[in-house]
Amino acid sequence: MEPRSAAPRPFAVTHRMVWAITLPMTLAFLTTPLLGLTDMAVVGRVGSAEALAGLTVGVLVFDFAFALFNFIRSGTTGLTAQAFGADEAREGQAVFWRAAILALGIGLLLILAEPLVTAAGLLAIAPGEGVAETVETYVFVRMFSAPFALLNYAILGYVLGLGRGSLGLVLQIVVNGVNIALSILFGLVLDWGISGVALGTVCGEAVGALVGVLVVIRGFDPAHKPSLSRIFDKAGFGRMIAVNRDIMIRSFCLLSAFVLFTRFGAGFGAVTLAANGILMNFFAIGGYFLDGMATASEQLAGRAIGARYRPAFDRALKLTILWGFVLAAFLSAIFLAGGEMLVAFLTTEERVRDEAAAFLAFAALTPLAGALAFVMDGIFIGATWSRTMRDMMIASLLVFVLFAYGLTPAFGNHGLWIALLVFLGARGGFLLALTPRNRSAAFQGLDPAYGRSPDAVS
Numbered sequence: 001m002e003p004r005s006a007a008p009r010p011f012a013v014t015h016r017m018v019w020a021i022t023l024p025m026t027l028a029f030l031t032t033p034l035l036g037l038t039d040m041a042v043v044g045r046v047g048s049a050e051a052l053a054g055l056t057v058g059v060l061v062f063d064f065a066f067a068l069f070n071f072i073r074s075g076t077t078g079l080t081a082q083a084f085g086a087d088e089a090r091e092g093q094a095v096f097w098r099a100a101i102l103a104l105g106i107g108l109l110l111i112l113a114e115p116l117v118t119a120a121g122l123l124a125i126a127p128g129e130g131v132a133e134t135v136e137t138y139v140f141v142r143m144f145s146a147p148f149a150l151l152n153y154a155i156l157g158y159v160l161g162l163g164r165g166s167l168g169l170v171l172q173i174v175v176n177g178v179n180i181a182l183s184i185l186f187g188l189v190l191d192w193g194i195s196g197v198a199l200g201t202v203c204g205e206a207v208g209a210l211v212g213v214l215v216v217i218r219g220f221d222p223a224h225k226p227s228l229s230r231i232f233d234k235a236g237f238g239r240m241i242a243v244n245r246d247i248m249i250r251s252f253c254l255l256s257a258f259v260l261f262t263r264f265g266a267g268f269g270a271v272t273l274a275a276n277g278i279l280m281n282f283f284a285i286g287g288y289f290l291d292g293m294a295t296a297s298e299q300l301a302g303r304a305i306g307a308r309y310r311p312a313f314d315r316a317l318k319l320t321i322l323w324g325f326v327l328a329a330f331l332s333a334i335f336l337a338g339g340e341m342l343v344a345f346l347t348t349e350e351r352v353r354d355e356a357a358a359f360l361a362f363a364a365l366t367p368l369a370g371a372l373a374f375v376m377d378g379i380f381i382g383a384t385w386s387r388t389m390r391d392m393m394i395a396s397l398l399v400f401v402l403f404a405y406g407l408t409p410a411f412g413n414h415g416l417w418i419a420l421l422v423f424l425g426a427r428g429g430f431l432l433a434l435t436p437r438n439r440s441a442a443f444q445g446l447d448p449a450y451g452r453s454p455d456a457v458s
Helices: 015-044 049-067 071-085 089-112 114-125 129-161 165-189 193-218 234-266 270-307 310-346 350-358 360-364 366-382 386-411 413-444
Strands: none
Touching: 015 049, 015 165, 015 193, 015 270, 015 310, 049 114, 049 129, 049 193, 049 234, 049 270, 071 089, 071 129, 071 234, 071 270, 071 366, 089 114, 089 129, 089 234, 114 129, 114 234, 129 165, 129 193, 129 270, 165 193, 165 270, 234 270, 234 386, 234 413, 270 310, 270 350, 270 360, 270 366, 270 413, 310 350, 310 360, 310 366, 310 413, 350 360, 360 366, 360 413, 366 386, 366 413, 386 413
């Protein structure tokens, strides 16, 4: 990696800059829960609680496997943003190619490991026999999208690291638009059911990866093309893997909490499991709105670290927290007002509708409970403070386990939802509390040659 200048590179962070990244990426991320809602609606037309429960578990198993490798997206964003802030275009291109190589390699390994992934998921959640068969079908078909999906992570991470939210929006629309259209065609029109829904996802990821690679390559400046030795530089790969290792552990803990949530729900029967699965779409919708704000905090924090300019970091922290809570309050109000209509749209099964209505208020509060966590995750990812983020996620998972096991026996599914809200709040609170310490290390104890904090393991 080329040495960075010790001199700060000042830049201003404004409300407009925050929303220039947040708004297009919010729209982009919203296409993903729309995909989940479409899948739920397609399968929900079958009118079977078991089929809906199977889709819920299948998506969770698959997302768990992929979320472990979400570092390809988030790590690429942070490292690209820092290269951008330090004006190192050649290193930025090298970061993309390293991420793409990791994505394709891991994706192929996931296809080979599909039977093990499915078996582990079924063992962890322990659904009923009818549900398990649906899970196996869904995961088997959808796993063929792994190389394309992870490559899309790398593409999106690079684009977001440059702060190009509008391009990220276009690429996400391509991926999820094709996915939604083909899931409806295969699953509902051709009546292929859950296999068709999964096949639509495979096709959407493949088309998106092809378009994304072409767009990114066309945007490269030939004058800053990295050599093969630069791309395969041991130190460069080592830094990416070191940062991403901690993000992977963090993702494992996050998904473990959701797996435990689903496992507890499965213990209350297929109807409660299906209802919780539908209500988690509220969290998904809120999460993808807030992910837009988190993306802004990622890019701006990473750029500030690369530019060695603390005022930009402090301003980004302040503005993204402010707007994150404003956005979360708006979302919670919308969910409280219109939640029952959404549940009715997603399923025709009356038992599931009634069960979901009983816990609607908890689901509606998830954006407010998790707002700070989303923003702070972005700050820590952009700054590549991965070690601290990992440790605080482990602590938050322990909090969730304590509350879930403590409240569920007495309060049932109500206690489970309370534990989830506490977990979401703890994540953000822990990270905010440790921000001053990490910020001081980042802007007072920087390595002059590389401009990174001691927390970003080399």
